[in-house]
Amino acid sequence: MISPCVMSGHCCLTAPCLYGKAGEDGICIYLDQPNEIGQRACLKHDEIIEKEKSEPEILQMMGKGCSSTLFNELRNSVINELNREKSNDRNNNK
Numbered sequence: 001m002i003s004p005c006v007m008s009g010h011c012c013l014t015a016p017c018l019y020g021k022a023g024e025d026g027i028c029i030y031l032d033q034p035n036e037i038g039q040r041a042c043l044k045h046d047e048i049i050e051k052e053k054s055e056p057e058i059l060q061m062m063g064k065g066c067s068s069t070l071f072n073e074l075r076n077s078v079i080n081e082l083n084r085e086k087s088n089d090r091n092n093n094k
């Protein structure tokens with residue numbers, strides 16, 4: 001079973017995908033800055049979704065899950081923040 005993507009940006013920081021482009025620092029220029037819990041959006045998300053729909057023979061990647069779950073500190077950090085938010089919501093609704 002594949003684990004869900006939590007938008008940590010880990011894979012995009014490892015190397016740009018086939019839709020991306022490395023900047024001078026090697027990081028994809030379409031990777032947005034982290035939000036308050038460390039999640040990073042792809043600024044080409046909608047374009048990639050459309051491309052994947054129109055050319056299904058191309059590798060489908062967006063939203064398909066995470067294959068790098070072990071020792072992934074960025075991913076673990078986002079999961080911890082999401083769990084903290086869930087716990088706070090539960091406590092606030094008591």
Ligand code: SF4
Pocket residue numbers: 011012015016017018019020021028029030031032041042043044045
């Ligand atoms: S184009 Fe988007 S999904 Fe691809 S590496 Fe860049 S930020 Fe990540």
